[in-house]
Amino acid sequence: MENNDTENLIEVKNLKINFDTYAGKVKAIRDVSFHLKKGETLAIVGESGSGKSVTTRSLMGLNADNAEIAGGQIMFHGEDVLKKSEKEMQQIRGKDIAMIFQDPMTSLDPTMKIGRQIAEPLIIHNHVSKKQAMAQALEMLKLVGITDAEHRINDYPHQFSGGMRQRIVIAIALICYPEVLIADEPTTALDVTIQAQILKLMKELQEKIETSIIFITHDLGVVAGMADRIAVMYAGKIVEYGTVDEIFYNPQHPYTWGLLNSMPTLDTQSGELSAIPGTPPDLLDPPKGDAFAARNPYALKIDAEQEPPFFKVSDTHYAATWLLDPRAEKVTPPEAIAKRQAQWAKMHTDDGELVRPATPLNTADNLDDSDRE
């Protein structure tokens, strides 16, 4: 994404990552660029294996030993994170960039009291006394909505429910007030009501702590109420990015269409829910041309030959599909997508004032906190 905004907190440029395996080189990340602005939430969506985790883990230097950075830069505070030593990365991890993982049931140390686990980053980074760190941990525990925090700070992880544990994981991530919070599918392992509570909590805390969030999910439905912008990933590349409204109401890439169609919603009820047919390509030997072509009913001849560049839709919205080439024949998107685009057109009537329809996608409202054991 070309963006010269000075407020960019993180700028990933042309990132390429391979994994050495017995079968050969897995080309997991194939030229990914994006940026993250101060205070915003960027959602990265895409099917399993599209490279969401690998991309974000490289921001923290946490990829597996067999990962090989084949090119690119990750600029953070004017410095390339990829060039930093392990020691320098340790100073960033947990302090400037923190992470929430997918499964709260397994991401806490079962043999350590949760208070200590929350205080740990403070002790490492801010060199505060243990007593002071525990006091701050208690404050954070209250902030993430654990009732009776004074007592529960001395409990072990198994004494909490899944939703509560994810709150604790969030407390750990936020204890040093990081500038960037990476949430890698933070609600996938939770059931729906608790999912909504956690999302709501994350939004509230984002305001209090003034952190930027990279929110990873394979479920577009979760994104609507959370994110400012969305980047859609497929087979190690970003194929489309734009604001939430642009991606939801004016999607251009057939893969984005597929993702939107496989998402249950109320306002675009088309009756059937269709998963995208086919499977992603083998990244050991990625196809020439557009990686999505094999699964794309709208594929053009050129898709098999040449990779599509990004075509500009608006200042904030780009998509990598040949369908946007002026020479390409106009296609009619699936019915549900056409409906969305019609809505988009309506939203931009007259004076160009954006009238966003009430979105029922945001499930994070009007829910009480009742997931205590």
Next chain:
Amino acid sequence: MAKYLLKRLFYLILTLFLIATITFFMMKLLPGTPLSNESKLSHTQIQMIYHTYGLDKPVWQQYLIYLAGMVRGNFGLSFQFDNQPVSYLLATRMPASFQLGIQAMIVGVLLGIIVGGIAAIRRNTWVDGTMTVISILMISIPSFVLAILLQYYIGLKAGAFPVAGWGNFSYTILPTIALAGSPFATTARFIRTEMVDVMSSDYIELAKAKGLTSTGVVYHHALRNSLIPLITLIGPLTVNLMTGSLVVENIFAVPGIGEQFVKSITTNDYPTIMGITMMYSVLLVVVLLITDIVYGIVDPRIRLQGGRS
């Protein structure tokens, strides 16, 4: 907790009773009699001796008499060792065996933890490979071979430590090493597996994401989580040490239980066989009970099951 302990105690006694019974009858099936080495004795003399020891009674009566005595802590008189009470024999021979056993356990387990831990952290490097080979060697070489090798090369050839016998601390070194081989190798392999498993878990990933150094990750998170399950290994290791001591004590002429046990079996010294078997059994079930309790204390997931949760 009290209920749990009571239940465990009941099973413990039941186990000991079963062991006593099975050993008693198996022992009676051993070929030969206590006097089969004494060819000069006449038939009447043998009958007299049998009578004094109650061996002329039917086997089931002998069994009941034996049980009754055992419950009172009386294992009878040894046939072979100067007619001394078995309990006295045990008491005089226990210290040497215990000292060797405990030394070997400490040395073996500590070294095993260190070596296994390093192998796990340096997984799939030459360090790991070397350590795997060493521990497989230590597991597959029987302790008596190790004992003889140590005795020959370090005791006899190098003259570093006494070849055999029992005296000051230096006498304990070679038998301790010979005995420690098995617990060392078992622990090293166990810790390596356990640690590799733990190191790939999500909470270790989270610990790294907090900004801990790799030593910090191992020290604060990986080690504790890998060490707790090691407690379950103490029971089997105790068994290893007991069987190991049978031969090792003989080779190094250590005046311990193991050496006496072998002698008593070869001479059909029934009371001594029973006494030692029962002592080993009691030791083992007590070790198992203690490790279970300790496990419950150190693992928070188990600890709280009885209490609030």
